[in-house]
Amino acid sequence: MARITFVSFEGATRTVEAPVGATAMEAAVRNGVAGIDAECGGACACATCHVYVDEAWRDRVGEPGSMEEDMLDYAFDVRPSSRLSCQIKLSDGLDGLVLHMPARQG
Numbered sequence: 343m344a345r346i347t348f349v350s351f352e353g354a355t356r357t358v359e360a361p362v363g364a365t366a367m368e369a370a371v372r373n374g375v376a377g378i379d380a381e382c383g384g385a386c387a388c389a390t391c392h393v394y395v396d397e398a399w400r401d402r403v404g405e406p407g408s409m410e411e412d413m414l415d416y417a418f419d420v421r422p423s424s425r426l427s428c429q430i431k432l433s434d435g436l437d438g439l440v441l442h443m444p445a446r447q448g
């Protein structure tokens with residue numbers, strides 16, 4: 343299992359656990375974390391699962407792939423730390439990951 347802490351735009355934190363191999367988006371949706379819409383269900387086709395990776399985790403999470411980067415063009419207030427949470431696959435190395443929510447999706 344991997345723990346992920348989601349930080350809302352207002353600063354509220356919520357820590358959930360998800361199995362290794364699941365995505366950060368799935369962890370949020372399955373646990374009812376507000377702020378991740380995930381309209382396409384994880385197909386990298388909607389950009390409504392946008393998150394900002396905490397600075398301390400950016401190296402370990404890595405950069406978006408080219409398809410994800412194209413889709414991020416449709417996200418709101420994209421920053422260098424932006425990722426689509428459906429493209430972040432959880433691993434033991436990401437146990438403790440911290441993700442911040444944008445002000446809104448899409």
Ligand code: FES
Pocket residue numbers: 367379380381382383384385386387388389390391413426427428429
């Ligand atoms: Fe649609 Fe991530 S859930 S792009």
